[in-house]
Amino acid sequence: xxxxxxxxxxxxxxxxxxxxxxxxxxxxxxxxxxxxxxxxxxxxxxxxxxxxxxxxxxxxxxxxxxxxxxxxxxxxxxxxxxxxxxxxxxxxxxxxxxxxxxxxxxxxxxxxxxxxxxxxxxxxxxxxxxxxxxxxxxxxxxxxxxxxxxxxxxxxxxxxxxxxxxxxxxxxxxxxxxxxxxxxxxxxxxxxxxxxxxxxxxxxxxxxxxxxxxxxxxxxxxxxxxxxxxxxxxxxxxxxxxxxxxxxxxxxxxxxxxxxxxxxxxxxxxxxxxxxxxxxxxxxxxxxxxxxxxxxxxxxxxxxxxxxxxxxxxxxxxxxxxxxxxxxxxxxxxxxxxxxxxxxxxxxxxxxxxxxxxxxxxxxx
Amino acid sequence: xxxxxxxxxxxxxxxxxxxxxxxxxxxxxxxxxxxxxxxxxxxxxxxxxxxxxxxxxxxxxxxx
Amino acid sequence: xxxxxxxxxxxxxxxxxxxxxxxxxxxxxxxxxxxxxxxxxxxxxxxxxxxxxxxxxxxxxxxxxxxxxxxxxxxxxxxxxxxxxxxxxxxxxxxxxxxxxxxxxxxxxxxxxxxxxxxxxxxxxxxxxxxxxxxxxxxxxxxxxxxxxxxxxxxxxxxxxxxxxxxxxxxxxxxxxxxxxxxxxxxxxxxxxxxxxxxxxxxxxxxxxxxxxxxxxxxxxxxxxxxxxxxxxxxxxxxxxxxxxxxxxxxxxxx
Numbered sequence: 001x002x003x004x005x006x007x008x009x010x011x012x013x014x015x016x017x018x019x020x021x022x023x024x025x026x027x028x029x030x031x032x033x034x035x036x037x038x039x040x041x042x043x044x045x046x047x048x049x050x051x052x053x054x055x056x057x058x059x060x061x062x063x064x065x066x067x068x069x070x071x072x073x074x075x076x077x078x079x080x081x082x083x084x085x086x087x088x089x090x091x092x093x094x095x096x097x098x099x100x101x102x103x104x105x106x107x108x109x110x111x112x113x114x115x116x117x118x119x120x121x122x123x124x125x126x127x128x129x130x131x132x133x134x135x136x137x138x139x140x141x142x143x144x145x146x147x148x149x150x151x152x153x154x155x156x157x158x159x160x161x162x163x164x165x166x167x168x169x170x171x172x173x174x175x176x177x178x179x180x181x182x183x184x185x186x187x188x189x190x191x192x193x194x195x196x197x198x199x200x201x202x203x204x205x206x207x208x209x210x211x212x213x214x215x216x217x218x219x220x221x222x223x224x225x226x227x228x229x230x231x232x233x234x235x236x237x238x239x240x241x242x243x244x245x246x247x248x249x250x251x252x253x254x255x256x257x258x259x260x261x262x263x264x265x266x267x268x269x270x271x272x273x274x275x276x277x278x279x280x281x282x283x284x285x286x287x288x289x290x291x292x293x294x295x296x297x298x299x300x301x302x303x304x305x306x307x308x309x310x311x312x313x314x315x316x317x318x319x320x321x322x323x324x325x326x327x328x329x330x331x332x333x334x335x336x337x338x339x340x341x342x343x344x345x346x347x348x349x350x351x352x353x354x355x356x357x358x359x360x361x362x363x364x365x
Numbered sequence: 366x367x368x369x370x371x372x373x374x375x376x377x378x379x380x381x382x383x384x385x386x387x388x389x390x391x392x393x394x395x396x397x398x399x400x401x402x403x404x405x406x407x408x409x410x411x412x413x414x415x416x417x418x419x420x421x422x423x424x425x426x427x428x429x
Numbered sequence: 430x431x432x433x434x435x436x437x438x439x440x441x442x443x444x445x446x447x448x449x450x451x452x453x454x455x456x457x458x459x460x461x462x463x464x465x466x467x468x469x470x471x472x473x474x475x476x477x478x479x480x481x482x483x484x485x486x487x488x489x490x491x492x493x494x495x496x497x498x499x500x501x502x503x504x505x506x507x508x509x510x511x512x513x514x515x516x517x518x519x520x521x522x523x524x525x526x527x528x529x530x531x532x533x534x535x536x537x538x539x540x541x542x543x544x545x546x547x548x549x550x551x552x553x554x555x556x557x558x559x560x561x562x563x564x565x566x567x568x569x570x571x572x573x574x575x576x577x578x579x580x581x582x583x584x585x586x587x588x589x590x591x592x593x594x595x596x597x598x599x600x601x602x603x604x605x606x607x608x609x610x611x612x613x614x615x616x617x618x619x620x621x622x623x624x625x626x627x628x629x630x631x632x633x634x635x636x637x638x639x640x641x642x643x644x645x646x647x648x649x650x651x652x653x654x655x656x657x658x659x660x661x662x663x664x665x666x667x668x669x670x671x672x673x674x675x676x677x678x679x680x681x682x683x684x
Contacts, residue, residue: 029665035603057679246604249569276683307682371476396485397477398519405518421476423515427455427486428473428499429448429586429613429635 003209003243004202007184007236015042015232022046031055036288041238044284045231053279060283061310063290071360072352073315074345075123075155076116077297079324080104080143082336083134085159086196088182090227090260090267092336093129095195099334102324103134106146113147115327119319120345122361123153125178127336130159130198137165141172148173153362155220159197160207166214176218177211179204180258184236188228192267208244218252219244220295225281226260226269234281238288245292254293254315257281261299275304279311286312298339305341306351318348366416377414384411387422397424432663434630436608437524437556437577439495443468444625445655446497446610447648448635449486457644458489465648466656470494471526471633473501474516497558499526506545513550525550526580526612527559536586540567544574551575560612563597568605578607580633583624584614587636591620595627602628618647618654625658 027049030040043049044056081103084093093099104112116124126147128135140158147154155176156169166177183189186201193199208219221240223233237255245253257278260269282294295315296305305316319342321327322335343351352359366377370386383401387394399406400421406412414420434441446469449458462470470490490496498516503509506529513525527550529542543559544567551557556577561567563581571579581598584590591614592598602609608630615621621632634651641647 035599053683054678054680061679276680279680279683303682310679371479373479390479391482392477392479393485396487398474398515400515405515407518422479423474423519424477425472425486425498425516425519425521426475427449427452427458428501429450429471429633 001247002202002206003240004205006239006243007205010236010239015229015235018042019046019048019231022048024048024052027052028055031059031287038239038242041284041288042235044287045235045280047231049284050276050280053276053283056283056287057279057311060286060312063286064310064312064314067291068314070357072309072313072357073123073360073362074121074318074348075125075153075295075315076119076121076317076320076345077125077127077157077322078112078116078147079127079129079322079326079336080109080112080140081131081135082129082324082334083131084129084196085131085133086198087194088198089192089194090182090224092334101134103139104143104325106142108325108328109143109146110149111328112325113150117150119327120349120361121318122151123155124151125155125157125176125317126174127157128159129336130196132159132197135159137161137168141168144169144172144174155218160200160204161210163210163213166211166216170215175216176220176252177208177216178220178256179207179211180222180224180256181205181237181240182224183228184223184233184240185228188270192227205240208240209247212244212248212251216251218254218293219248220254220256220293222256222258224258224260225273225277226271228270230259230271230273230277230281234285238285241285241289241292245289252293253289254295255285256295256297257285258297258299278304279308282308282312298341300340302341302343306355309352309355309357316348318343319345366414368414368416368418368420370420371422380413382411382413383420384409386414392422397422399423432659434608436558439556441468441495441631443652443655444631444659445621445652446471446612446631446633447638447651448633449490450635451639452644453639455484455486455489458486459491460645461638461648462491462494464645464652465638466652467648468493468495469497469524469631469633471497471499471635472521473499474512474519475502495524496521497524497526499528499560500546501528501530503527503529503546504531504539504542505529506542506549509542509546510549513546513555514553517555523554524556524558527557538562538582540564543567544570547571547576548574551577558610563594563601565597565600565604568601572605572607576607578610578630579605580610580612582613583611583620583632584616586613588614589616589637589640590614591616592623595623598624598629599627618650621651622654622658622661625655626661628662631655 030043084095156174157178241253259273293314297317298320349359443466445467447467448471498521500509500512527546529539531539558578560580584593610631611624611629612633616637
């Protein structure tokens with residue numbers, strides 16, 4: 001069994017027909033249910049559900065308070081390399097882009113790790129870009145061991161590994177995993193991944209499951225919304241999260257709703273994902289999986305991120321640098337994406353407290 | 366000869382077979398299952414009781 | 430509408446299982462079965478009373494019914510396996526309700542021994558329906574051990590207290606991909622109906638029918654209640670608005 005079987009089950013499903021047939025009563029019924037079916041979740045992602053957004057938001061807020069209370073987890077990314085073998089036509093690190101490539105030395109890793117620690121961050125996400133040749137598993141494991149000297153909560157967002165390799169990283173100190181499928185639509189997937197190991201749709205699709213098998217405590221997934229039709233892509237993100245949670249009940253599953261922004265000269269999104277769409281995505285997911293985590297990065301504007309907090313978000317990043325070595329030495333390398341919220345950890349912490357939330361830096365472990 | 370039947374000791378002064386015992390008690394063999402020294406007896410195999418045998422005669426009753 | 434319950438390869442049209450214990454007179458059992466519409470009928474296995482003329486319960490159960498012997502009396506997995514093996518030898522078929530009770534004060538089932546018995550009997554080809562204290566992790570273990578359905582109690586056996594374990598049973602219904610049969614504790618048809626509305630696959634009722642003033646009429650009432658609850662579940666209950674739109678809306682920032 002793999003999540004691909006569930007993707008296949010929906011191959012001939014008429015999404016447009018389903019959305020057309022959704023009624024207001026269906027939407028209200030789905031909102032009021034304690035346990036939502038997959039169809040209910042899709043109903044809440046329908047264009048018609050947009051007019052019931054306030055209702056969805058009220059329930060999402062109540063469920064988030066009920067299951068997570070007032071705590072919000074803070075984290076920051078740590079880019080240790082940006083070499084990449086993939087040609088993803090929407091990405092700034094894509095192998096055909098002539099940007100300055102870099103891989104941190106162990107001393108630099110220690111320097112970055114200490115700089116982040118001094119900012120007050122205790123939960124970090126280590127990223128490499130996707131090059132097995134330039135950033136082999138042993139290199140990542142060695143970096144994790146150095147970072148582990150300071151940090152106890154370490155996530156990894158790297159290229160696809162085998163279960164055994166994920167285990168190696170767990171042993172080196174990683175306890176959470178993050179990987180985006182980018183899009184669940186196989187045709188679009190094929191058309192935007194032109195080169196590199198990432199071209200293998202199913203191997204990437206099964207990576208979160210391998211991470212669960214390897215003993216990761218938490219697993220975060222997502223699709224890059226706008227790359228394809230977002231309603232369908234986020235629906236599959238939800239089904240993927242549901243599949244993982246059902247089969248690996250000991251793992252904490254969370255999702256991220258990153259969206260593509262239109263850029264001059266770069267690859268343009270198929271659909272513009274609006275702020276209201278993000279609210280619909282977050283609230284629909286909260287109703288479908290009341291106990292799952294939702295993470296929102298600094299790609300989103302400060303004010304918008306603050307407004308999302310009551311609606312289901314459980315994890316936010318702060319004072320992020322998406323350039324390699326960006327904490328100890330700012331503005332020397334190319335960032336993967338431009339951040340829209342440049343507040344410091346202190347700013348975010350003050351904002352959370354002012355809004356009645358407790359900033360949480362790390363879980364119990 | 367002493368044989369334990371359904372947890373109670375029964376004393377016999379002459380040889381007796383299982384089927385003879387059931388007949389004496391008015392028990393239809395088809396409505397019960399017999400466990401002979403912890404082994405379930407198949408079909409209607411008869412046998413002669415020996416000293417120290419342990420017999421369980423069970424049937425279906427009402428239950429929830 | 431086609432709405433069949435399939436357990437152990439057998440298609441059932443009735444979602445009410447009835448027990449045959451504790452009746453004032455076993456002669457009323459055919460009427461109970463007919464009026465309830467039940468197809469799955471539980472029985473038990475006991476030593477024959479050598480000094481009294483026992484009535485044979487099987488004579489009161491229509492041939493087309495699916496017998497489900499239980500392992501009542503078992504205190505360990507080993508004893509449950511022995512009783513199951515005897516019941517199969519008796520021609521009761523290969524269904525077995527595992528009931529292992531090592532607590533005589535509350536008569537609560539022993540999930541640990543039940544999981545062990547489930548594994549052994551499923552491997553021997555039985556259709557195993559374990560009776561359990563509702564607990565998600567144990568239900569998963571029973572599923573993994575080969576159970577054909579999971580039977581959590583609504584309240585301790587014979588108490589007629591109703592669906593006191595509602596929240597736990599709801600979790601099993603949501604999380605376990607096997608039929609969930611609420612067994613024991615259901616005292617009134619309305620409670621059976623509630624279990625079915627929640628999405629239980631079936632309910633098993635014995636004491637509530639056997640101890641009613643008119644057991645035959647009560648059997649009919651349970652049959653009706655189970656059908657009503659199932660229809661309600663299938664139809665999807667209407668929206669209940671717990672979340673009024675607040676005066677300071679959460680999505681106001683979008684406008």
